[in-house]
Amino acid sequence: MALIVQKYGGSSVADASSIKRVAKRVAEAKRAGHDVVVVVSAMGDTTDELIDLAKQVTPLPPQREMDILLTAGERISMSLLAMAIHNLGVDAKSFTGQQAGVITDETYGKARIIDVTPSRIRDTVARGSVAIVAGFQGVNPSTNDVTTLGRGGSDTTAVALAASLKADVCEIYTDVDGVFTADPRIVPTARKLDRVSYDEMLELAASGAKVLVLRCVEYARRYGVPIHVRSSFTTHTGTFVTDQPAEGEIVEQPIIAGVAHDRSEAKITVVGVPDVPGKAARIFEVVANAGVNIDMIVQNVSVAATGLTDISFTLPATDGAAATAALSEHQPDIGFASLQYDDTIGKLSLIGAGMRSHPGVSARLFAALSDAGVNIEMISTSEIRISVVTRSDSLDEAVRAVHTAFDLDSTEDEAVVYGGTGR
Amino acid sequence: MALIVQKYGGSSVADASSIKRVAKRVAEAKRAGHDVVVVVSAMGDTTDELIDLAKQVTPLPPQREMDILLTAGERISMSLLAMAIHNLGVDAKSFTGQQAGVITDETYGKARIIDVTPSRIRDTVARGSVAIVAGFQGVNPSTNDVTTLGRGGSDTTAVALAASLKADVCEIYTDVDGVFTADPRIVPTARKLDRVSYDEMLELAASGAKVLVLRCVEYARRYGVPIHVRSSFTTHTGTFVTDQPAEGEIVEQPIIAGVAHDRSEAKITVVGVPDVPGKAARIFEVVANAGVNIDMIVQNVSVAATGLTDISFTLPATDGAAATAALSEHQPDIGFASLQYDDTIGKLSLIGAGMRSHPGVSARLFAALSDAGVNIEMISTSEIRISVVTRSDSLDEAVRAVHTAFDLDSTEDEAVVYGGTGR
Structure with missing residues (x-):
């Protein structure tokens, strides 16, 4: 007998018949003990x-x-x-x-969970009942007003409750079969992963994989909550997000977990920046003050004759207007020549905890892209991730080429199930 | 400057544009100080x-x-x-x-308010803000679960808050201009009343007038909350429900406040009841145990030769099945001959606090009905009300005849506004 937290999203409870289907699934888990x-x-x-x-x-x-x-x-x-x-x-x-004790700060619209005190949930479960908890919401204790958690809030509610209740697993039900080596809509040969580590899942989520939001994975890693991402339309085992290897799993990790892609970013190039100390810091200070998070940064080598350099960075395309406005306003004191804005970029990220101990991963990646005729505009790396910026219209081709180059393609006889088709 | 509680029903906030209209009205009251x-x-x-x-x-x-x-x-x-x-x-x-402090018992679906502790509402108003309160709902303090108040719950919330806050007036906004001497759909010459006493309003509500529910008026009378029933579509003064005469009002009350009618009742006749002590009590005990409230009762004179009598009573037609089932089950021990069920009855009620001191009201009523050719099947009276049961299909004619007989018809130049037509 285990304590299971299950989370169902909006598409799983879209109408009365979907709700009855979910109810059946919940009742089965309860009847299984x-x-x-x-x-x-x-x-x-x-x-x-x-x-x-x-x-x-x-x-x-x-x-409010x-x-x-x-x-x-x-x-x-x-x-x-x-x-x-x-x-x-x-x-x-x-x-x-x-009522479930989800205590948050007072940042209405995107509140952060600061404590979970689920005594009523514990009592309900102890009495043999199923407890249903509203996702996405909490309470600001200083005013006793309701707050919402923002994007991915229900996943975060589920993980936070699982952590507080010391649940054996947090099952996140979705319309896909789990976490894949790439988006199957782009790579038909993508494979479902049986397990992925928290670090890998964090990098996948940060790099454009949409199956789980970053904050939910961060919360799960901090409290060691095992997540099981699975389909609400099948009973197949999905993907476990955990650092514990599954029973019978080969303990040594594969090199690569998957290839993520992201088309939601844009690139700003600040042209003709005086190459003196403090200018780059000033640029990113101006952008940060506009409430914009930047992702990748590249600074060109300074041209000695002019003493000027170019600085490029990527950011969410939705923040493009705010960032360019803020920079234009400060053009006199920063002293750059012009701004270039480009929202036709794509980002490919190769993620795998195994690449820490495997040299040559970047070389293989660059070779695969080169062979596919894809030009690389920016590069950024972490210990377990390499990201490159390409033209948006060559991104799909790039993802397929890299997926194949790292032997991630499924073999013929593996069934790939994807999409909310009720299978 | 006054403290005003305003209540808007579902039809007043049916869509975004209605909500904006109500908002304008609220803002005007606030701006008026x-x-x-x-x-x-x-x-x-x-x-x-x-x-x-x-x-x-x-x-x-x-x-729950x-x-x-x-x-x-x-x-x-x-x-x-x-x-x-x-x-x-x-x-x-x-x-x-x-949050507004509406404390109820734990009767989910039709909870009764047991206390109102509106400290947050007081604070909000003291800070110069408008407080908006959800009607129809409260909290059961023993479990901290939400409860609903049942039919007319929002009106009751408004009156209860007005009582607790010692508001100067509780304005109930509706789609009619106030309380009328009769239903204008049946009596086109019906007049809007400027004022009606709590007792009269209670009798009107209990006799079929739908503008206010009984429990709301009971609450208002107990705490002396003046109610102002008015249209949300006009700025006309509506009807004040209060025992305080309006400024300049002739203090002596008119004899009659109005004529109410009700088609929602049915009549059960228990035929051939042994005319011995305790039989009537037994019948009404059986009906009460079935959860049915009865209204009027008539017992015929016993026929000496047989020692049998008939007992008729009225009840909500929706309870007809439950009452007849309960009585049939106890036919052996009560010992009656048969049951007759009739749901084609109508009830007319003449209401007026002035009738206490005016003899001859019943005589005038019966004469009016007789002149109109309406047969009376049952009669029941209180100090300020006379009710008669007629055939359902002669009820409208009866209401018009009585309305005219008691000089309630409006004169030509009085405008009668009725219905949600935005006038």
Whole structure:
């Protein structure tokens, strides 16, 4: 018997029949003898519909009221799921984030969890009931007002509850079969990974893999919560995110976990920066003050004759306007010549904890890209990741070439299941 | 400067544009220098839609979960209204029933308010903000779970808050201009009342007038909360429900406040009851044990030769099946001959605090009905009310005849405004 935290996203509870399907799955886990805590998102497009209603009422909704509004979504899905489970003869009770003891700071709209005190959840499970918890929400204890956790909030709720309850596993149900060596929509031969380490999953998430958000993986790593990413449409085993090797697993790690890609970034090049100390620092200070996080940075070698250099960096394309505006405003005191903005870039990242001890990974990567005729514009590396920036329109080809070069392609007889097709 | 509690029902906040209209009205009251607390129902058909979702998931939803589900509706309307008011430059904060201190018993689905501790509402108003409160909901303090108040719950929330805050007036906004001498759909010459006493309003509500529910009026009378029933579509003065005469009002009350009618009742006749002590008591005990409230009772004179009598009573038609089933089950021990069930009855009630000191009201009523050719089947009276049961299909004619007989018809030049037509 285990304590299992299950998390179902909005597409898994989009309508009454989906909710009944999830209820059946929860009831089966309970009947198999496990203690079950379920974290649930709002139904389907509920959150978007509520945001749309708010926009109809005011262009600038106060964030406190926005959070109250949005948390209505999980209130609906959690109570309906509890009813549906109850209807299968299994007792179930639903709890808001506040009732479940999810304590956050007061940053409405993207609150951070600062404590989890799930005494009501523990009591409910101890009495043999299933506890359903609203994802994405918590309470700001200084005002007793509801807060929302922002993007990926329900996954984070699930991992935080699993950590606090010392659950055996946190199952994240999604519409794919697990974590793949690459996006199967781009690489049809991509393989599902049986296991991936926290560090690898962090790099995958940070590099564009969408299956789990970064903060959820960070939380899981900090508290050692094993995550099982799996499909809500099948009973197949998915991917375990954990540092513990599975039973029978060869302990030595493979070199490469997978290839991630990201088309959401843009590149800004600051042209003609005086090559004197402090100028680069000033540029990134201006960008940071505009609330923009930058990713990769490249500084060209200075041309001795002019004493000028170019500095390029990548950033989320959604922050492009804010960053260029801030830099233009400070052009006089920084003293650069001009700005170039390019949002037609793509980023490919090769990730694998095994590359730490395997020299030659970069060489093999660059050779694969060269053979495929893909030009590399920027390079950045960590201990377990190499990222390159290419033209956006050559990114797919680059991903396929690298996937093959590192022997990640599945063999003929492996079935790849992807997409919400109910299989 | 006054402290005003305003209550807006679901039809007043049915969509974004209605919410903006209500926001404007609230902001105007605030800008006129008043302190304003607003109680709001769920938007339009939200509650029915949520009930429908629950039915799709399970035929028998647990009531605790049902209450959690339904309270999502006010969460949406209250936050949207707060945003819309904020957008007009007036600070507004929304609060759930729990946050507003609406403490109830644990009868999920139809909880009774046992205390109101609105410290957050007081603080919000003291800081110059408008407080928006979710109607229809409270908290069960023994479990910290949300409860709903049942039918007319938002009106009751408003009156309870007004009592606790010692508000100067509780304004109930509706789609009619106030309380009328009769239903204008049946009596086109019905007049809006400027004032009606608590006792009269209680009798009107109990006799079929739908503008206010009984429990809300009971609460207002107990705590002396003046209610102002008015239209959310006009700025006309509506009807004050209070025992305080208005300034300049002739203190002596008119004899009659109005004529109410009710088609929701049915009549059961228990035929051939042995005319011995205890039989009537036994019949009503059986009906009460089935959870049925009865209204009027008539016992025929016993026929000496047989020693048998008939007992008739009225009850909500929705309880007809339960009552007849319970009586049939106890036919052997009660010893009656048969049951007759009739749901084609109508009830007319004449209400007026002035009738206490005016003899002859019943005579005038019976004469009016007789002149109109309406047969009376049952009669029941209180100090300020006379009710008669007629055939359902002669009820409208009866109401018009009585309305005219008691000089309630409006004169030509009085405008009667009725219905949600935005006038």
